[in-house]
Amino acid sequence: MRAERVESGDPAAIATGLTDRLTDPLGVFAAPGRANLIGEHTDYNAGLCLPIALPHATYAAVARRDDDVLRVESVQQTQPVEVRLSAITPGSVSGWASYVAGVAWALREDGHRLPGMQLVVDGRVPLGSGLSSSAALICSTALAMCAAAGVDVDRRSLVRATMRAESEIAGAPTGGLDQTIALLGEPDHALLIDFRDQQTRQVPWRPADAGLTLLVVDTRATHAHSDGGYGQRRADCEEAAQVLGVPSLREATPDQVESLDDDRLRRRARHVVSEIGRVEDTVAALEADDWSEVGRLFAASHTSMRDDFEISCEELDAVVDTASTHGAVGARMTGGGFGGSAIALVPTDRMAKVCDEIAAVFAARGWAAPGVLPAPASASARQVS
Template identity: 45%
Template sequence: MTAGTGVERGVWAAPGRVNLIGEHTDYCDGFVLPFALPQRTVVTAERLGRPEWSVTSTLTGETVTFDLSEPVTGWAAYVAAVVWALRDAGHDVPGARLHVDSDVPGGAGLSSSAALECAVLSALADLGGLDIPLAHRPKLAQRAENEYVGVPCGIMDQSASTLCREGHALFLDCRTMATEHVPLDLAGQGLAILVIDSRAPHQLADGEYAARRAACERAAALLGLPALRDAALADLSRLDDPLLVRRARHVVTENARVLETIALLREGRLREIGPLMTASHASMRDDFEITVPEVDEAVETALAAGAYGARMTGGGFGGCVLALVEAEKLDAVAEAVHTAFATRGFRPPATFTALPAPGAHRLS
C-alpha cells in the first residue's frame, strides 16, 4: 500500500477503558458497552530513516530495539506486534524512535495493553502517512495482540481505546462492528462511577481466559450456531455438559443485559442500570466463574454502602470493580471498601472516579 506524506515527529495518546457492561461477549459476536478513561498511554515518536524501531518505557526504564528479524518478548512485544500487524497488512511502516509513558494501571483489567497498542498504531500511521481509516484500526490492533503477543482477546478493548468519545459510552456490535455513541452524563444526574482496583493479581495469559473462550466456541459449535450471540436461553437445554451450559448462559444473559442498559441510557434513566450491573457480576461469579474474593468483596461492600449497582469489569481473575453511586456518596463508599478489605486482610485497594474520555488522538 502506498503511504502518504507523514509527519517527522509528534505526541499521541490512547486511553485505557472500563466496560460498563458486556463482559466476555465480544469474542462471541455479542454486544459491549465500554467507555474510555482519562488515564492514557502517551507515545512520543519520531521517524527514523531505516527499518528499525526503538522504544523506551518511562515505567521500566528499558529501551528495546528491534527490526522484526527475531521475536520480541516482554512489554515491548506489544509495540513490535503493531509494527508486525501493519506490515503484514501491506503498510509501509516507517522506522521510528518511540518513548512511552502511561498512567493506565497495569494488570488491573483497564486495557493498558490496548492503550499501548492503539497509541503506537496512531503514531506510526501518522509518521508514515498511512491511509488507515479509524474504523479499521481496532481490528489491526486486535490482530497484533492475538497473533503476535498470543493473547486471544476480543475486539472490545482496541475499539474502546480507538473510537470512544468524551461523555459517551460506546455501544459496539462485535459482529457487524456497528457503533453508537450513547450519552453517559453521570455528573448531570448527580452520579459517579467509582472504580475500585482490587489489586488482586490479574493474569489473562495463564490459560483461564483462553479456556473461557474455548468453552463458548465449543458450546456454539454443539448448538450448530456461528457464535453464542445467536443463542437463546431455550437452546441451552440441548447442551449436555453442565459447565458449557453455565458458560453459555452467562453470554446469552449478558448480551440481553447490554441491550437493556442501552435502552435505559437512551431514556436518561441512569440509576436504573444499577441492578443490571449487579446481575452481570453475579453471572460472572456463578456461571462464568471469573471473579476472585477481592472483587466479590468490593461489589458486596459497595452495594451495602448504597451503590445502585456494582460489577467487576475486564477479563476477570482480579482487576477492577465499577460501582454506580450518588456523587455525594463517593467518599463513603470508597471508605467502606477500604475498611472491608482491611478486615479481610486483603491488600489496600486503589479507588478513583471514572469519567468518559476521548479515544486515541494526536496531542501535538
C-alpha cells in the same frame, strides 16, 4: 488504610517529558484505557458491549530512524528493546514490547511501509487492572507509527490491525472491545458495539445529571489476558456454540443453552446469552433515564460473571458487596476477570463513604490498599503534542 486515588496526569506535562527523551520527535499520541459498563466476554461471541473510554491513557512519542530498527523504551521499564522491523514474526518478541512490535508487524502486513523508529511510552492506565492497559499501549503506538510512516489509516482499519497485533504477536486472544473503544470513544458517551456486524452507536452516558458518579476500583489483584483463564473461557464458548450447531453464541437462545448436557459449557453459554440481553436492556434504561434499572442490571451481570462464567475473585466480590451495602445503585466487576477492577454507580454525596468502607474491608482482610480512579467518559486515541 485509605483507598489511593489514581490520577490520569497532565497530558501536556507527560508529552513534554517524553519528547525530551527523543531527537527530532514527530509528536506524542495518547490512547485511553476503558471501563466496560456491561457486556463482558461477549465480544468474541459476536455479541454486544457497552464500554466508555477513561481519562487514563498511555502516551507514545515517536521519532524516525534511518535504519530498519524499532527501538522501544518505557518510562515504566528499565531496559529498552530493539528489533529489526523485518524480523518481527509471531514469537519473535516477548513481554511488554511484543505489543508494540505487534503493531509494526500488523501495519506492515496491511501493506504500509514503516521507517525505522524510536518510541518512548508512558503508561498511565494501571497495569493488570482490567482497564485495558494493553490496548492503550497498542493504540497509542499505532497512531505514532502511522505518523512516522506518513499514512492516514482510518480508525476501523486500525481496530483490525491492533487486534491482530495483540492476538498474533502478543499472544492475547482479545475480542476487539478494547481496541474499538480506545479508537472510537467520545466524551460523555458509552459506545454500543455490535460484534456481529462491527456496527457502533454512541449512547449518552451522563450519570452526573442523576447525582451519580461512576467509581472505578482497582483491586490490585493479579490480572493478565495471556495467563490462560481468558483463553479457556473463549474455548468453552466456541465449544458450546459448536455443540449447539450455531455460528456463535449470539445466535443461541436461552432454551438451547439450557439443553446443553455439559454443566460447565451450559453455565458459560448462559452467561454470554444473558449478558447480551443485559446490554440491550441497559441501553434502553439509559435512554429512559432509569438509573435504578441500570444498577439492577449491573448487579445481575456481576452475579452471572461470578457464578456462571467464574471470572470474579474475592477482592472483586468484596468491592461489589461493600459498595452495594453502602449505597451504590449497582456494582459489578469489569474487564476480563480473575482480578482487576470493579465499577460502582454511587450517589456523588456518598463517594467518600463508599471508598472508605471498601478500604476498611481490604485492610481487615490484609489486602493491599485499592486504587480509585475518576472515570468520566473521555476521548479516544489522539495526538496530544
